[in-house]
Amino acid sequence: MKYVQYLNELINKRISATEQLVIFGQNIAAGSCLSGLTRGLKIRKGGLIINTPNSENTLVGLGFGMMFGGVSSVFFMKQQDFLLLGIDQLVDTYNFIRRKDPKASFTIVFIIVDDGYSGLQSSLNNFGDFCSMARIPGFTITNKLDAKEIINTNIVSPGFRIIGVSQRLFNTELQEMNKIYSNDEKTIFQYTEGDGATIACFNLSFPYGLELHNKLKEKNIESSLFSVNALTPVIWDKIIENAKKTKNLVIIDDSKSENLSCDNLAACALEQCALDNKIVIRRKFLSNDWLFPNADQLSIDYSGIINKLSRAIKK
Amino acid sequence: MEYKSNINIAKEVLRLRHSQMIVNEKYKSGLFKVPIHLALGHEAIAVAVDSVMEANDKLVCSHRNIHYNLARAKVLKPILDEYLLKKEGLAGAELGSMNLANASKNIIYTSSILGNNLPVAAGLALAEKVKGGGVVMVETGDGAIEEGSFYESMLFMKSHALPVLVIVENNGWSLATEISERRAEINLSKFAESLGAGFEKLSGNDVYKYIERMKELRERALKDSSPVVIEVMFETLGGWYVEKDDKTGERYINYHSGPSPKIEIKELPEIAHSASDPVFVLREYFKEDILGSIAKEILKTVKEEINEA
Numbered sequence: 235m236k237y238v239q240y241l242n243e244l245i246n247k248r249i250s251a252t253e254q255l256v257i258f259g260q261n262i263a264a265g266s267c268l269s270g271l272t273r274g275l276k277i278r279k280g281g282l283i284i285n286t287p288n289s290e291n292t293l294v295g296l297g298f299g300m301m302f303g304g305v306s307s308v309f310f311m312k313q314q315d316f317l318l319l320g321i322d323q324l325v326d327t328y329n330f331i332r333r334k335d336p337k338a339s340f341t342i343v344f345i346i347v348d349d350g351y352s353g354l355q356s357s358l359n360n361f362g363d364f365c366s367m368a369r370i371p372g373f374t375i376t377n378k379l380d381a382k383e384i385i386n387t388n389i390v391s392p393g394f395r396i397i398g399v400s401q402r403l404f405n406t407e408l409q410e411m412n413k414i415y416s417n418d419e420k421t422i423f424q425y426t427e428g429d430g431a432t433i434a435c436f437n438l439s440f441p442y443g444l445e446l447h448n449k450l451k452e453k454n455i456e457s458s459l460f461s462v463n464a465l466t467p468v469i470w471d472k473i474i475e476n477a478k479k480t481k482n483l484v485i486i487d488d489s490k491s492e493n494l495s496c497d498n499l500a501a502c503a504l505e506q507c508a509l510d511n512k513i514v515i516r517r518k519f520l521s522n523d524w525l526f527p528n529a530d531q532l533s534i535d536y537s538g539i540i541n542k543l544s545r546a547i548k549k
Numbered sequence: 550m551e552y553k554s555n556i557n558i559a560k561e562v563l564r565l566r567h568s569q570m571i572v573n574e575k576y577k578s579g580l581f582k583v584p585i586h587l588a589l590g591h592e593a594i595a596v597a598v599d600s601v602m603e604a605n606d607k608l609v610c611s612h613r614n615i616h617y618n619l620a621r622a623k624v625l626k627p628i629l630d631e632y633l634l635k636k637e638g639l640a641g642a643e644l645g646s647m648n649l650a651n652a653s654k655n656i657i658y659t660s661s662i663l664g665n666n667l668p669v670a671a672g673l674a675l676a677e678k679v680k681g682g683g684v685v686m687v688e689t690g691d692g693a694i695e696e697g698s699f700y701e702s703m704l705f706m707k708s709h710a711l712p713v714l715v716i717v718e719n720n721g722w723s724l725a726t727e728i729s730e731r732r733a734e735i736n737l738s739k740f741a742e743s744l745g746a747g748f749e750k751l752s753g754n755d756v757y758k759y760i761e762r763m764k765e766l767r768e769r770a771l772k773d774s775s776p777v778v779i780e781v782m783f784e785t786l787g788g789w790y791v792e793k794d795d796k797t798g799e800r801y802i803n804y805h806s807g808p809s810p811k812i813e814i815k816e817l818p819e820i821a822h823s824a825s826d827p828v829f830v831l832r833e834y835f836k837e838d839i840l841g842s843i844a845k846e847i848l849k850t851v852k853e854e855i856n857e858a
Contacts, residue, residue, distance in 0.1 A: 254679060282679065287708065289701035292668035296705065299672015302657045303607075305679050326662050327669055330650075333643055 238270045238404040240378060244385040245343075246275055249308065252390045254280035256300060259310035260288055268345065269404060272310050294320030297340040298327040298394070304338050306390055311344035314398060315358050325368045328394055340394045346374075348438060348488070349402040350530035360491035361398040361437060365465035371395040373420060374463050376440035378408040384420050384463065400438045402530065409444070415472060421464035424472060428456025431511075431543050432477040435461045436487035436496045442515070442532055443486050449536050455543060457484075465495050470502045477503055482511040482543050488532050490517060490524065510546040513539055556843070558596060559831050562756050563847045565592040565616055566818040566828050568625040571851060572615070572632065573787075576808035581632050583645035586806040588616040589820060590786035591718060593827035594751070595620040597759035598686055598716070601767050602655065605683030609670040610659040611690060612647040613718070621654035626855050664689070664696030667715070671702045674711035684767050686714040692723035694735060703776060707744045710774035714766060720783040722803045737780050747777035754783075754827040757834065784825035787812050816845040 249255060257275055259268070263283050267273040277283055286293055293309055294317070300307045311317060317324070346361060365372035372395060373384045388395055415424040426447060435443035440461040447459045458476045462468055477483040483503055487496035500514060515534055517524075569587050576585060588595070595616035602608065602621075610617050618628055622639065631638030632646055639651055647661035657673060660666040670687035677685060693699060694717055706713050717737060721728055728734070741748035749766055751759055763779075770777045787809030790799040812820065817840060819828045831840055852858045 256675065256679060280679065284709070287701070287704055289705060291698050292671060292701035292705055295665065295668020295698070295702075296672035296675065299658075299669040299674070300676040300679075301672075302669065303673045303676020303680065303682070305676035322662055322665055323668065326660055326665050327658070330644075330648060330658060330660070 235408055236404070237400070237406050237408050240408050241375065241381055241385070241399060242270055242273055244381060245272070245389060248385060248389050250276045250278060252281075252306065253278045254305060255390065256282045256284065256305060256307040257310070258282070258284040258286050258293065258296070258307060260286055260312060262310045268310055268312050269401075271343075271345065271399070290316045290319035291323060294323035294342065295327060297342070298323060298331055301331055301336050301338040301340045301394070306339040308389060309340070309342045311342060314344045314346045314361070314364070317342065317344060317364060318358070321367065324364070324370060328368050328370065332394065335392070337392050339390045339392055341389050341397060343389070343397045343399065345401050346398045346438065347401050348530050351527045353527050354525065358490070360489040362465040362489060362495045363491050363493070364396060366493070372398065372464055374398045374400070374438050376400070376403070376435070376438055376461055376463065377411050379411040379413055379425070380420070380423055380461065380463055381408075383416060387420055398438075402438070403441065406441070417469070419464070421462065421468050422472065423461045423463065424458065425461070426457060426459040428458050429480055430455035430547055431457040431482040431484055432473060432480045433457050433459045433484045433486070434473050434496070434499055435459070436485070436494070437489040439486040439488040439532065442488070442534055446484065446486075446534070446536060446539065449540055450543065453540055453544060455540070455547060462495065462499070468498075470499050473499060474502060474506050477507050477509065481507075481509050482546055483507065483509055484513045484515070484539065486515045486532070486534075488517070511542060513542065558600065558756055558760065559835060559840070560843060560847055561596045561599070561620065562592045562827050562831060563818065563844045564851060565595060565619045567814075567844070567848045567851050568619050569615060570812060570814045570818055571625065571855070572629065573808055573812050574814055575629070577810065582634065583632060583647070584806050585615065585632060585646040586613040587787060587804070587809065588613050588785070589804070589809065589812065590754070590784050590825060590827065591616045593754045593756040593759050593830070594716065594718065594781045596756050597763045600760045601763045602686070603683050605677075606655060607673055607677070607683065607685045608656045609666045609673065609685065609687040610650065610656055611663070611666055611688050611693065612659075612661045613690070614649055614656075614659050614688070615646070617656060617688060618649055618651060621656055622651055624854055625851055629855060663693040664698035667693070667698050667702035668705075670713060671705045671711065674706060674713045675709060678709070678711060684712045684714060684770055686716060688716045688718060691717060691719040691721065691728060694737070695732060703741075703744055703746060703778070706776040707746050711776060712770035712774055713776040714763075714770055715776055715778045717778060717780045718783055719780050720785040722785065722805070724805050725803060737778050741778040746775055747773065748780070749777065750780045750782065752782035753824050754830045755833065756827060756830070784821070786820040786826060814848070816848055817841045818844060818848075
């Protein structure tokens with residue numbers, strides 16, 4: 235099943251099971267329904283589905299206003315970039331309402347336009363930057379397993395959070411993943427356990443990490459694969475303990491920010507682990523290329539990484 | 550009109566004025582660390598809003614909210630304690646002045662950011678519609694209507710038939726610039742008309758007339774299921790004159806926030822002898838000696854409440 239289709243099913247199931255829920259956003263029940271993300275949403279009695287005007291600042295405030303009034307809502311947004319218009323609400327209003335542990339839920343689900351060639355606005359695909367403004371709980375969705383756990387736990391739950399989904403992954407087939415571990419907050423997931431390398435994926439880079447894991451496996455190198463689905467602070471103990479065993483740490487972060495969540499793990503590993511290999515795969519901005527329409531995919535030299543890890547393991 | 554004979558309304562105007570003057574005195578002596586925006590001259594609309602609010606109605610305020618908080622709380626001490634960041638303050642020292650709300654008295658949210666509270670009021674009104682509730686009243690100003698959120702929120706309120714009273718306190722100033730110095734005139738009547746929303750302009754600071762009109766406007770918002778813009782004309786009192794740098798005369802300093810240096814506590818707390826002062830306007834209903842004696846009693850009561858009698 236494709237990523238967007240699975241998300242749509244999960245969302246619809248959760249929403250149709252919730253009473254007095256308001257679903258709103260631009261074109262959420264019209265046209266392509268956000269490329270299928272919100273197609274066919276059904277609400278229970280007492281709820282509303284609203285195709286809204288193009289007023290993002292007000293729409294973010296609207297959700298908080300409903301929280302004050304004890305009504306839960308989900309705001310679906312076509313692009314994460316549009317959330318720039320609602321930043322004041324994310325900071326000022328959220329900081330006011332969070333003080334009293336609100337009973338109602340407000341979730342903003344947006345599409346991170348990370349498939350490239352979208353021009354100037356696409357420089358902002360970094361989910362963590364939004365989260366860090368007011369320490370907003372946030373979750374990125376990268377595969378079938380984290381989708382299920384994050385949507386079921388968080389899309390309607392007391393409090394506020396943002397959930398980012400990847401446009402790049404929309405039409406990709408989802409792989410079945412088994413879970414070895416996830417924390418209660420659903421911010422860190424472990425999918426495989428191996429003694430050859432520790433792979434930690436940030437933002438929406440899980441598919442790259444999975445590809446590396448599979449390529450290593452072909453070379454008979456078993457790796458531990460983690461995905462960090464939220465901004466820091468995250469308690470890194472699971473990853474650090476694993477890296478201490480494998481002595482090979484690969485960090486992948488496809489964010490565009492100058493302040494990466496992965497830096498926090500890297501600093502922690504530097505302090506606590508004696509490693510044979512520390513490989514950090516991140517974007518390199520050497521010119522103004524990031525300003526212009528470009529491919530968004532990370533360029534990863536898998537063979538180089540595998541050779542490096544193989545040499546270390548043989549020693 | 551039932552309110553005309555109700556002396557308690559006049560007492561409320563006087564209580565709000567005396568309370569603010571006490572806050573001002575403490576401000577002058579440097580007691581507060583948080584910035585406070587006094588609302589001297591704004592008392593009539595605050596008392597009117599408080600008078601017409603029904604049990605299910607909700608109020609959303611802006612950074613200049615002391616008048617509404619005083620009107621709803623009915624006491625000064627917890628507000629004063631909040632300004633002093635004491636744990637026994639109205640919000641446990643969490644909100645200070647510019648965000649001070651009081652959910653127990655239906656002041657649900659207060660924002661320090663211009664225009665921020667309007668979308669929240671729209672959401673609150675939508676929640677009231679979903680659950681079945683009352684009218685939402687939101688206080689804003691002539692500066693905040695310059696923000697895009699004013700237009701966006703009005704559009705949403707009208708599009709979804711939300712009964713909201715949007716109270717635009719128009720004192721003609723945004724900090725140190727007058728409207729004519731910073732923008733073209735906004736014709737709120739035509740703006741409201743363009744969306745099919747209601748509009749009413751209030752001026753004159755007559756608390757009894759304001760109550761009468763606000764009651765009608767509240768009913769109109771409910772009957773029409775529509776927002777109503779209420780532009781309330783003010784002079785924020787407490788401004789003063791200073792000598793110009795080139796010594797060629799004086800220039801006016803508009804009161805925006807902080808202490809007002811020229812305002813002193815007095816038993817009859819009039820600041821201006823004109824319709825710009827809601828206390829002065831009470832003379833239309835009460836002789837000066839009666840007003841003076843009521844005011845003196847109110848001052849005594851407020852001081853007793855804060856243990857300064």
